[in-house]
Amino acid sequence: MERIVVIGGGIAGLGCAMALAGPDREIFVVERDSPPPADIEQAFETWERKGVTQLRHSHVFLGRLFSLIRDRHPRLLQMLTAAGVRELGFEFGLPSPLRGSYVRAPGDENLSILFSRRTTLELEMRAYAESLQGVKFIPDTIVRGLLLEHGETLTVKGLSLEHQSGVREDITSDIVVDASGRNTLCTDWLREQGCVIAEEESPAGILYFTRHYRLREGQEEPPRDLNPGAGDLGYIKYGVFPADNRHFSVTLAVPEIELALRTAVVRPETFDAICAKLPGCARWIDPARAEPVTKVFAMGNLKNTWKHFVRDREPEVLGFFAVGDAALRTNPLYGRGCSSAVMHAHILADVLAASANPRTRALQFEWRTRNELHPFWDAIRRQDLGAIRRAKNEQNPHYKPRFRARLIKSFADDAITPATRGNIKVLRALMPAFHMLERPTAFLARPAIVARILLMWATPKSRKQHLYPVKLGPDRAEMLRQLGLKGAPA
Ligand SMILES: Cc1cc2nc3c(=O)[nH]c(=O)nc-3n(C[C@H](O)[C@H](O)[C@H](O)COP(=O)(O)OP(=O)(O)OC[C@H]3O[C@@H](n4cnc5c(N)ncnc54)[C@H](O)[C@@H]3O)c2cc1C
Structure with missing residues (x-):
């Protein structure tokens, strides 16, 4: 019997319970907040989640999360559907020029989005996780510290808990999973003990x-x-x-x-x-x-952050795995956080199944996380830096983009956009990356797709006019004027 204690019953914590539950494990999920009301509407209106400030922000759940649930947790998909969560397939998101001529192709079935309020999805995920063998929730309980064993490498041996009643208790474990989200304190606790956990950070803007x-x-x-x-x-x-x-x-x-x-x-x-x-x-x-x-x-305070738990090919800590936002955060605009968190939980399950050696587990987890999630994180970081520059330029009426900036904009506006709006093969090649089913640059390895995009770039505007999107709304000056707001000085 392996005992795993998970800090936090948010999306990553629930994902861990789902991925790790089995006959030879007992899993405790320690959650500071109270359990949800059973009713969906009541949960939306009244469920207090001090630990999840984003609970009542829009959430969309991409193809990667949908496919994971469909393939590995089909009963959960049934529960979600019964609760009113909707699966909208690839065909529903088609740009207008491609509607009408759509014919389903293999792979389209993975490009579905789950549409749900976050409270509804979390309510059903939690009910499902609670029903799994060996999974127990410890609600209304805050993790106050880590139980540590000092050796050549620091090892986490359990948690120090404080229940709502004020009673304190220690719980020992073979493995601690930090799924306590964006405001995790575990990194600070480990750093206080001498662990060097490097962190990359980039603004969402x-x-x-x-x-x-x-x-x-x-x-x-x-x-x-x-x-x-x-x-x-x-x-x-x-x-x-x-x-x-x-x-x-x-x-x-x-x-x-x-x-x-x-x-x-x-x-x-x-x-x-x-x-x-x-x-x-x-x-x-x-x-x-x-x-x-x-x-x-x-x-606010939206950032892209990435933590490194391995330094010079040696783990900084053993028996401890950070999953979801506790390990990496991305700009919510891309809707990838929940898919990423549940993917991460399944990576952990694979790694724990493959080896019982704590050092191998730590190294493998770090490597697979980097290999499978960092390309998305890095693409978001780059896109955000570009968007921050664009927003700054919007405020300057005299701004004249340089040649490189014009070229990049033209490639996006005059090649990628019309190609995805007018050619289903190009759209199919790009959508798996959007859904985290393929790496962001995977389409570049397909010469036929790249050729179609370049051909579109070379096509005169007059011949692809119908493939440009309609104007999305007023420009900045007009919007501010209509709202009676003053714009920032150039
Ligand atoms: C505004 C916004 C919009 C977003 N929109 C999307 C979207 O559309 N699609 C998408 O996929 N992602 C979205 N995300 C990202 C997504 O919400 C997160 O990536 C996801 O919730 C991460 O899950 P998590 O379990 O790591 O953290 P959380 O879901 O934040 O859960 C952390 C849990 O840990 C608990 N906890 C914390 N500290 C302790 C402690 N000391 N003791 C016990 N329990 C503790 C908390 O109560 C909470 O339950 C959005 C994020 C934001 C900020």
Whole structure:
């Protein structure tokens, strides 16, 4: 019997319980917050999650998470469907020029998105995890420290717990998994003991604002047509997130440097006014179609972070594995955090199954994490740095991009975009990376796809006009003017 204690019952902690449960393991999931109410609507309205500040922000669950659940946890997929969570397949996200001619092909079945409020998904995941052999939750309990054994390499032997009653207790274990999320304290505790845990950090450059809505009686979601449900206008990004049980939410992501906009957007009337000026959102939030059901939730301090637990090919700590946001964080805009967390949990399960040697386990876990997750992390980091530069340039009416910047923009706007909107083979080649099913640059290894993209780049604009997306909304100056806001000086 191997005893595993998991800190945190969020997505990574639940993913660990799901991936690790088995006849020869006992798994304790220690969670500071109280268990959820059983009812979905009640959970959305009242479940208090001090440990998960992003709980009521829009969440979308990509193909990688969907496929993992479908293939390894089919009963959970049934539970999710019964709870109203929706699977929207590849065909629902097709750009307008490709609709009508769509014919299903092998692989499309993996490119599905799960649409759900985070509370609904978490409620069902937790019920499923709790039903698995050997899994026990210890709710209302905060982990206050690590039990450590000092040797050649530091080894974690358990946790020091504080229950809501104030009673303290130690729990010993063979393995501790840190799934305590973005604000984990474990790294600090280990560093205090002399572990050198290097950390890469890069800004996301945005603030997140989310409001939830519910379709009115007799109303349906608007048709998916020319106006995309997500878009980037440089000074603002928007996304409509369909969810379960007639709910949906809208997220506006505002660059940190847009001071006037980011202050104003938190007011519900300004939030709705901005949405009303973006055709991709406007019909969703039309008061005749839907009613707002929450205030505007705001969230900042968004970063991309990556921790290294191995130095000079030697683990800094044994018997300890950080999974999910405790190990790596990404800008939420890309919707990859939950897929990444559950993937990470399954990597841990593979590594623990492959060897019982603590050092081998630590090295293998670090290597596989780096190999399978770092390419996505790095692609996001680079894209964010580009977006931060773009947002800064938006504020300067005299900005003239240099040749390299013009070239990159032209490749994105005049090659990749029309190629994915007009050619299903190109779209199929790029979507697995979006869904974390393939590395971000995997399509570059397919010469036929690269050739199609280059051919599109060489095609005169007049012949591909119909493949450009419609205008997403007013430009920055016009939006600020319409909202009565002052723009930042150039
Ligand atoms: C605004 C926002 C929007 C996002 N949108 C998406 C999205 O659309 N799609 C997507 O895939 N990802 C999204 N993400 C990312 C996603 O939310 C995270 O990647 C995911 O929740 C990580 O799971 P986790 O279990 O590591 O952390 P969390 O889900 O944060 O869970 C950590 C858990 O640990 C518990 N805990 C913490 N400290 C202790 C302690 N000392 N003792 C006991 N328990 C403790 C907490 O209570 C919590 O339950 C978003 C993130 C943000 C910030």
